[in-house]
Amino acid sequence: MKSAIAKSISDHPSESGPAPADVYARIYEAVLDHRLTPGTKLKEVRLAELFGVTRGTVRKAFAQLATMKIVELRPNRGAIVASPSIEESRDLFAARRTIEGSIVDTLARRITRAEVRQLTSLIKQEDQAYRRGEMRAALKLSVDFHRVLADMAGNSVLAGVLDQLVSRTPLVVLAYRDPAQSSACANRDHAELVEALAAHDADRAVLAMKCHLCNLEGQLDLRDPAPGNELATIFGLVPMPKAPASIHQN
Amino acid sequence: MKSAIAKSISDHPSESGPAPADVYARIYEAVLDHRLTPGTKLKEVRLAELFGVTRGTVRKAFAQLATMKIVELRPNRGAIVASPSIEESRDLFAARRTIEGSIVDTLARRITRAEVRQLTSLIKQEDQAYRRGEMRAALKLSVDFHRVLADMAGNSVLAGVLDQLVSRTPLVVLAYRDPAQSSACANRDHAELVEALAAHDADRAVLAMKCHLCNLEGQLDLRDPAPGNELATIFGLVPMPKAPASIHQN
């Protein structure tokens, strides 16, 4: 499942190489894969060459990535991978709790057997991906799970809004993952949630969802930074990526 | 208060005439004023001439208006003012109920006296504008009231997504306003809500907000269209605007 915004990019499908949506997707994937870390400068010409497209195409992708808050667009200074603040990260999870709480509340009352089966199957795939160590696929499936729930609930506006928040989440997770914690992505939570949904128990489903999101947030280190580090955050600088990567430059 | 997205357009402030954000604002205002009705084609060159900007500037404004769902961008076929479907309209109000419900729930617990005064003042201004018959100003103030509430609640992410929904609301109201109903914009609702907030009564505040939004939705005619009209909605056509207006062309 693709992000709604990514799909929305005016995309002239075939002909003449990759379109803005492809560039969007490749940059987004690179961010999820840690190949692009927060603060990394994204140069138009370099990316255009790499992807075999014109600068205009890269520019359009940047614009969409900026509305999703994946990159930050600084006038005359180019695009950098966004560095979500701690407060923003907390707010993001809080926002997801209210929206996804509402979504599962609605869904619990009207979910069908077929939908339960679909969700169960998704969890299974996710689980298998984890066991095989395919972290990227697993993350993707885990994220999709939330998008599918939103679609099933049947409110397209709410689904669209959630899509934005869900897309932003991996970035803050990567930015603030507590190294001490395991990144075991709470697959069990998803299973419990589906159980509650299957039982049409709205209250339990809402609780399960909120707990799931709290667990996720709890795996992060969102403590206020020590005064010593403060300067770095004030000026939007990150501690400096350790290893340069394929696209990553300068 | 400006829409967050409008502000986010990379804006080179002074020099060289209006920037994308200005074009965005003028088109948006025209939509709110009924000067541009859903389905109206927006031609790049014409608008560029009118606003004294280049086509590129108009294009950027279009892109932002499209992410806010104010206009629809059809590849190779230009931009038209969006025609929100009935389902989308219902979903929009439902989404606002959950998000704004959460916002006032939070705010009720932590609102300060100063903030209550600010809200009261806003309501007063809004009321005066209505009495003076300045409908445009009144609508703007009424919409701002909701944005201010979101800001006060302190979750910037939630405030951001609400901003999108709030910006879209006037369009669906204009599209589906029931002619039989008065458009008296429930100023009283706002006052009741502030009372509940001032009393730190979260439950009552949430209820007041949800009622307010239901009242608004209730003023619209969101019944499923008669089979005869169905064709018109399927093909995204509107009953045809009555009077051509300044910008409106073709």
Next chain:
DNA sequence: GTGATTGATTTTGTGCACAATATGCCGCAA
């Protein structure tokens, strides 16, 4: 050595001309 200034280079921003596509019109045939 520190900090400021200037100039060269890199990078982003934009207008314009042309290409691609859609639209509307007219004629023609059934």
Next chain:
DNA sequence: TTGCGGCATATTGTGCACAAAATCAATCAC
């Protein structure tokens, strides 16, 4: 009249060249 090309026009899409701005480096003054 209706339906179907095909041409003329209008409109959108895009690459390129140049303009504007920022970055970097070296020099110079203190």
